[in-house]
Amino acid sequence: FNLKLGQVLYLSKDLFISAYIQNININGLYSLYTYAFKLVSLSFQVIQIPAFNRYITEISLLIKKKERIVDTKLFINKKIFKTLILVLVFQVIIYLFLPELLKLISYQITINQINETRQIFVFLALSNLIYLVISFLERYISFLGQYKKILFISLVFFILILVSFFMLESTKIENIIIVLIVLPSVAYLLLVALLYLKIIKEKR
Secondary structure, three states: HHHHHHHHHHHHHHHHEEEHHHHOOOOOOHHHHHHHHHHHHHHHHEEEEEEHHHHHHHHHHHOOOOHHHHHHHHHHHHHHHHHHHHHHHHHHHHHHHHHHHHHOOOOOHHHHHHHHHHHHHHHHHHHHHHHHHHHHHHHHHHHHHHHHHHHHHHHHHHHHHHHHHOOOOOOOHHHHHHHHHHHHHHHHHHHHHHHHHHHHHOOO
């Protein structure tokens, strides 16, 4: 329950940014954000979910077998690095063919709108890479029974976004994404990474 609640708190960022973009009421901006979001989600569906499911099975077996913590850490690092590279390559390919993909979605899209969607895509892709690392580390930590600590970090993340949502006054999409998604996600990653390193140190 704690892990699912933590995921809900993390995913709340999408609701906040959607609400903010709609509130500033810039014509067509929400549609461009939606296009970029859907394209970033392709890598999540095609690569991240299958890789994450395999990771869950493999890491749970390592924990049950009580493998050396050095081996477990090496496995996690390799798995994260390999998945990051695959997702990054996939995202670069999407970025390169983004104009053609957008024209399939909307025949009337302009060059300026394509460029703006590309900019949105880059920031969303970055936040997606951050989430990839978070999810891999979080699942290992949760398998060790540290649910409450994960929930606390998720709550801190939620509060950061909530405060940012009410304090933000920008109408530039890059600033909106950085403040409401990227920076809180970086803070989330740092807290999860510190907890992970602490656990690794204690198990040596």
